[in-house]
Amino acid sequence: MIARYxxxxxxxxxxxxAPAQDRSAAEEYRIQLEQRKxxxxxRVMDSAVTMMDEGRYxxxxxxxxxxxxxxxxIPSDLTFYFGKNSFYLNKFKQSIDWLNKYIQLKxxxxxxxxxxxxxxxxxxxxxVKEQSxxxxxxxxxxxxxxxxxxxxxxxxxxxxxxxxxxLIKKGAFENQYKTCPYCDKHGFLTCAEYxxxxxxxxxxx
Numbered sequence: 001m002i003a004r005y006x007x008x009x010x011x012x013x014x015x016x017x018a019p020a021q022d023r024s025a026a027e028e029y030r031i032q033l034e035q036r037k038x039x040x041x042x043r044v045m046d047s048a049v050t051m052m053d054e055g056r057y058x059x060x061x062x063x064x065x066x067x068x069x070x071x072x073x074i075p076s077d078l079t080f081y082f083g084k085n086s087f088y089l090n091k092f093k094q095s096i097d098w099l100n101k102y103i104q105l106k107x108x109x110x111x112x113x114x115x116x117x118x119x120x121x122x123x124x125x126x127x128v129k130e131q132s133x134x135x136x137x138x139x140x141x142x143x144x145x146x147x148x149x150x151x152x153x154x155x156x157x158x159x160x161x162x163x164x165x166x167l168i169k170k171g172a173f174e175n176q177y178k179t180c181p182y183c184d185k186h187g188f189l190t191c192a193e194y195x196x197x198x199x200x201x202x203x204x205x
Contacts, residue, residue, distance in 0.1 A: 034072070041071045049081055057088045065141060073149035076105040080112045082141075084119055092123040092130060094140040099123065101143045101198070104159050105150060144199045150191035159197070163187030181205050 048063035064082050068074065083098030099120045106113060150156050157163040161180035165187045169176040181204030182197060183189050189197060196202035 038071060041067045042075075045078055045081065048085070052081065052085050052088070055088075057085055060085050061089060068141070068146055072147070074146050075149050076102060076110070076151055077112075079105065079143065079148065080110075080116055083116065084112075086141075087119050087123050090126070091140060092126045094142065095123040096120060096127065097140070097142050100159075101148060104156055104194075105148065107157065147195055148191075148198070150194060154191050155188040156191065156194045158183035158187050158189050161187065 044063050045067050048060040048067070051057075051060035051063065064078070064085060067078060068082065071078075079098050080102040083095045083100075083102060086092075086095035086098060099116045102110065102112065102116050103120070110116070158165075158180060160182050161167055163183070165180050165183060165185060167178045167180050169178065180187075182193070182202060189202075193202055
């Protein structure tokens with residue numbers, strides 16, 4: 001009798017654990033597919049950088065936009081490359097938008113910080129010239145349409161108060177000081193908050 005109950009228990013245990021094992025295997029397979037897809041897209045990004053270095057900016061643009069539209073979370077280097085390539089395509093507003101995102105994400109320690117700042121200043125100068133010439137508006141691909149990867153730290157210096165935690169409103173006689181309604185007490189936003197902010201969807205605290 002005991003042997004029979006033991007056999008029934010083992011059979012029941014097998015059938016209850018099997019679906020859990022199947023789910024675990026399926027989840028592992030899904031993660032592997034995601035990693036493979038991201039690796040493929042990063043190779044496309046590297047190819048776009050080669051095209052950009054060769055002066056083939058239109059081809060690089062197509063590749064970078066393909067990566068932007070297919071990658072789940074955008075790496076910080078891609079924000080720089082897209083901003084740089086946009087500059088050479090004379091899409092200055094687009095260039096400024098993406099270069100600013102790179103600087104916000106990486107700060108002055110970023111590998112491309114100096115180049116990003118230099119291109120940003122040139123792009124801002126060109127915007128002023130463009131406005132004075134009243135040229136036709138080109139289609140811009142702005143970063144607010146995408147999910148930005150903030151890196152392993154998972155946080156970004158608040159672009160509203162520049163990490164000071166205080167907003168200053170200049171008055172005629174004296175300045176008014178107000179606590180920043182977006183960041184934490186250290187002047188940071190979480191990655192989720194940052195992405196909501198650049199989309200104009202982050203509510204003040």
